[in-house]
Each structure stands twice: as C-alpha cells, then as structure tokens.
Amino acid sequence: MRPISRDTVQRVPKVVLHDHxxxxxxxxxxxxxxxxxxxxxxxxxxxxxxxxxxxxVDEPRSLERHLARFDPLVDLLQTPxxxxxxxxxxxxxLAEDGxxxxxxxxxxxxxxxxxxxxxxxxxSVVEGIRVGTAKARLFGRTVDxxxxxxxxxxxxxxxxxxDLAVRYRHRGVVGFDxxxxxxxxxxxxxxxACEYVKRENFNLTLHAGEGFxxxxxxxxxxxxxxxxxxxxxxxxxxxxxxxxxxxxxxxxPSAKLGQLAAYVxxxxxxxxxxPASNVRTGAVxxxxxxxxxxxxxxxxxxxxxxxxxxxxATSMTDEFTALADVFxxxxxxxxxxxxxxxxxxxxxxxxxxxxxxRVIKPGYAAEYRDHAGAAFFRQEDQW
Numbered sequence: 001m002r003p004i005s006r007d008t009v010q011r012v013p014k015v016v017l018h019d020h021x022x023x024x025x026x027x028x029x030x031x032x033x034x035x036x037x038x039x040x041x042x043x044x045x046x047x048x049x050x051x052x053x054x055x056x057v058d059e060p061r062s063l064e065r066h067l068a069r070f071d072p073l074v075d076l077l078q079t080p081x082x083x084x085x086x087x088x089x090x091x092x093x094l095a096e097d098g099x100x101x102x103x104x105x106x107x108x109x110x111x112x113x114x115x116x117x118x119x120x121x122x123x124s125v126v127e128g129i130r131v132g133t134a135k136a137r138l139f140g141r142t143v144d145x146x147x148x149x150x151x152x153x154x155x156x157x158x159x160x161x162x163d164l165a166v167r168y169r170h171r172g173v174v175g176f177d178x179x180x181x182x183x184x185x186x187x188x189x190x191x192x193a194c195e196y197v198k199r200e201n202f203n204l205t206l207h208a209g210e211g212f213x214x215x216x217x218x219x220x221x222x223x224x225x226x227x228x229x230x231x232x233x234x235x236x237x238x239x240x241x242x243x244x245x246x247x248x249x250x251x252x253p254s255a256k257l258g259q260l261a262a263y264v265x266x267x268x269x270x271x272x273x274x275p276a277s278n279v280r281t282g283a284v285x286x287x288x289x290x291x292x293x294x295x296x297x298x299x300x301x302x303x304x305x306x307x308x309x310x311x312x313a314t315s316m317t318d319e320f321t322a323l324a325d326v327f328x329x330x331x332x333x334x335x336x337x338x339x340x341x342x343x344x345x346x347x348x349x350x351x352x353x354x355x356x357x358r359v360i361k362p363g364y365a366a367e368y369r370d371h372a373g374a375a376f377f378r379q380e381d382q383w
Contacts (some may be wrong), residue, residue: 004330006321008370013100013363014316015341016305017205018152018230018272020179021104021125022073023308024093025086026052033076033085041072047142055313061282063211065179069311078114080124083136086133087128087255095136096141097315100359104129105177107150107166109157120163122149126172140293144355146347148205150177151193158193166200172347175203177230182212187220194224203227203346205272208254209234210283221269228344231307232271233283235261236291239298252297262357270301270344276322277307293327296336303341335364 027047034042043053058065077083087104094102106125108118116124128214129145136143149165151158158178165176176197178190187194187206197204208220210231217235220226229235238258257265265272275290284290295302304323306314320337323329 002325003133004315004321004334006366008322008367009320009334010098010317011363012098012331012367013338013360014098014320015101015303015338015345015360016094016099016316017103017228017270017303017341017344018274018305018307019102019104020308021090021106022077022110022264023070023311024090024306025073025077025310026089026093027054027310029086029089030072030076033082033166037079037082038074039072039076041075051310051313054310056282057280058115058325061280063185063281063283066277066281066311067181070308072111073310075113077111078116080116080120080127083121083124084128084131087125088132091129091132091143091145092136093309093315094145095132095139095141097317099143099316100363101342101355102145103148103174103346104145105148105150105179107152107179108161109155118161122147122164122168122171122173126168129172132297145172146174147172147177148177148346149173150179151190153178153182153187153189155180158190159196162193162196166197166202169202174324175205175227177205177207179230181205182207182210182216186216187224187226191224194226198225205230205346210278210281212306214238214260217264221260221264226269228270228272229264230272231274231278231283232264232269233273233278233291235264235271235300239294241294253294255294255298257298263311265298265300268301270303270340271295272305274304274305274312275319277312280312285324287326292323296333299342301340302337303344304337305341331364331367335360338364 027050031045031047040265056086111121149161151161162176165173204226205228206220206226207230209217213234214237238261240256242254273292278284304319320334338360342352345352
C-alpha cells in the first residue's frame with residue numbers, strides 16, 4: 001500500500017483532547033492585540049518572526065522553559081474582546097485542520113489581571129467558540145469544541161476553579177484540569193478540588209508524567225482520581241521492554257509492566273500524549289524515541305494531541321503526518337488513535353458514539369476506498 005500523504009491526513013476526521021487555547025493564538029492576531037493595547041512585551045511585530053520566537057527551543061529543554069514562553073500570550077488575553085477573538089479563530093483553525101471534536105484548556109485565573117472576573121473570562125471564551133463554530137459552518141466545516149477549566153499547580157485557588165467548572169457544565173465546560181510545573185507542585189496539593197469534582201460526578205484530567213515521573217502519575221490517579229492523564233508519557237518508566245514477539249497483527253514487543261503501568265493499561269486510563277510538545281520540553285529526546293508506538297503496540301489507551309499548537313509548531317495534521325513518517329503508520333493506526341480519543345472524550349456516551357459512527361468511521365472509510373482500493377476497504381470492519 002502506498003504511503004499516506006499529508007493531504008489524506010488533513011482530510012480524515014481528527015479528535016484532540018489536550019490543547020491549550022492560549023497556546024494556539026495566531027501570531028498576526030497577537031501583533032494586532034499588542035498594537036491596540038499598547039503592549040510592549042513582544043519581541044517583534046513581524047508575525048513570521050514572532051511565530052519563530054515562540055517555536056524556538058531553549059536549551060537545556062525543560063517544561064519550565066517551555067511554560068515561560070506563555071507569558072506574552074497571557075499578557076495579551078486580558079479583555080473580553082481578545083479572548084473572544086482568539087477563541088473564535090481557534091475554532092476556525094481546528095476546522096481547517098480537519099478536527100471534528102476538541103476539548104480546549106483555559107486557565108481562568110490567568111486572565112483576570114485587568115479586572116475580569118473568572119466568570120467573564122469563561123463567558124468570553126464560550127462566546128468565541130460560538131462565533132467560531134458558526135463561521136466554520138459557513139465554509140461547510142463542522143467542529144464540536146468544549147472547554148476544560150484549568151487550575152495552576154503553583155496557585156492556591158483550584159477549589160474555586162473546580163467550582164466554576166461544575167457551574168458551567170451545561171454551558172460548554174466538560175471537565176476540570178490542573179496544569180503548570182510538576183516539580184515541587186504535586187497534584188495532591190489540590191486534592192480538595194479533585195475530590196469536589198468527583199463528588200459532583202464531573203470529569204477530571206490532570207497534567208502528570210510530563211515534567212516529573214511515576215510518582216506524579218500515581219498521585220494523579222490514586223489520590224486525585226484522574227479520569228485521564230494529561231501527557232502521562234513517563235509511564236514508560238514502569239515498563240521493561242524485551243524482544244519482539246510475533247502475533248496475528250504483526251510483531252509486538254514483549255514487556256513486563258510494573259504495577260502502575262499495568263493498572264493504567266488494565267483500567268483503560270487514557271493517555272493524552274503530545275509527541276511534538278514532548279520533544280520540545282525534553283520529555284523525550286526525539287520523535288523516533290517517543291514511546292507512543294510502544295504504548296500503542298502494548299494496547300494502552302493512547303490518544304495523540306497537540307498541547308500548544310503555536311509553541312510546538314504543530315497541528316493534528318502535523319502530528320499524524322510525522323507519526324506516519326517516523327513509525328510507518330497508515331489509516332488503520334490513525335483511525336485507532338482517533339477512535340481512542342473519541343471514546344475518552346468528556347461528553348455523554350450517546351454523543352461519543354454518534355460522532356464515531358456518523359463522522360469518524362465514514363470519514364476514514366472514504367479515504368480507505370481512495371487510498372487502498374476496495375479489497376482493503378472490505379477488511380475495514382475486522383479490526
């Protein structure tokens with residue numbers, strides 16, 4: 001079968017569960033917002049050079065250095081107009097990328113410096129999503145975007161953010177998240193917020209296992225009750241890999257899973273892997289060394305995500321195309337990642353099933369016919 005093309009990847013339906021809305025702002029928009037507000041913190045007013053600055057990698061690579069590049073983004077998103085505009089453009093960019101469902105992360109506490117309340121921050125973003133969705137429809141594209149409200153590890157108001165997320169659960173917010181530097185800020189510092197979310201029968205995903213190791217993952221799951229792991233890439237530290245073994249679906253690595261890794265796999269806890277971002281932050285040295293393929297072959301609940309599209313210089317099309325190039329993936333594997341993500345979304349079962357059966361499977365089936373011919377297409381429902 002011929003290699004999969006970038007155009008094919010862009011056409012197939014895609015799902016993203018881990019994507020920071022402020023980290024996906026358009027450089028040209030940031031320049032315009034800076035001019036209007038008189039902000040002097042951008043390194044340049046040339047959009048292309050600004051994009052290059054955001055995407056530059058600081059050595060040695062670390063999560064903390066990566067997070068520091070968010071400062072100008074947060075500085076500029078302090079008004080309802082800025083938040084609504086960036087959210088609307090965010091939705092349109094997702095639609096152009098072939099994304100059919102997304103969960104966008106926003107940290108309300110970071111956008112209140114100019115006097116906005118947390119509620120006003122969320123209202124502004126919700127309005128932007130509404131506007132962006134309507135504009136995408138005008139061009140024949142449909143994308144369903146929901147929100148995850150994020151509390152920052154280094155702050156002390158996670159319980160208030162959790163309460164805000166629950167109060168907005170019928171206005172587009174589908175879950176609560178905790179992000180920020182992992183080292184020195186364990187998830188158990190916010191256990192009250194996590195317990196509140198669980199008592200309210202709401203959804204919880206925590207950044208864990210990106211900038212820190214297995215203890216962060218263990219606390220996120222066993223103490224905080226996380227439904228999903230934001231990143232979780234360091235779960236590989238609990239896996240001892242042996243030689244390849246044969247199987248009906250091709251070679252599969254023999255591996256001895258530690259107790260935590262076995263628990264994550266057996267309980268089908270989704271991993272929100274972000275390959276390009278993981279390379280940028282130094283969580284892995286290179287894409288070819290990323291454990292995404294190992295975890296896929298070991299049948300963890302792997303999903304592929306963008307994390308921060310501006311800073312990581314990526315999109316879902318970029319992520320899938322790079323994985324196809326490095327690991328030899330075809331449409332089968334890309335559909336597997338996509339269905340995994342949709343199964344793991346924080347919306348109702350009926351909504352998830354509808355998108356899988358009505359949008360995702362038909363979208364991939366159409367590309368199978370064009371890409372590999374009818375014989376391969378007839379095998380599609382066997383896996």
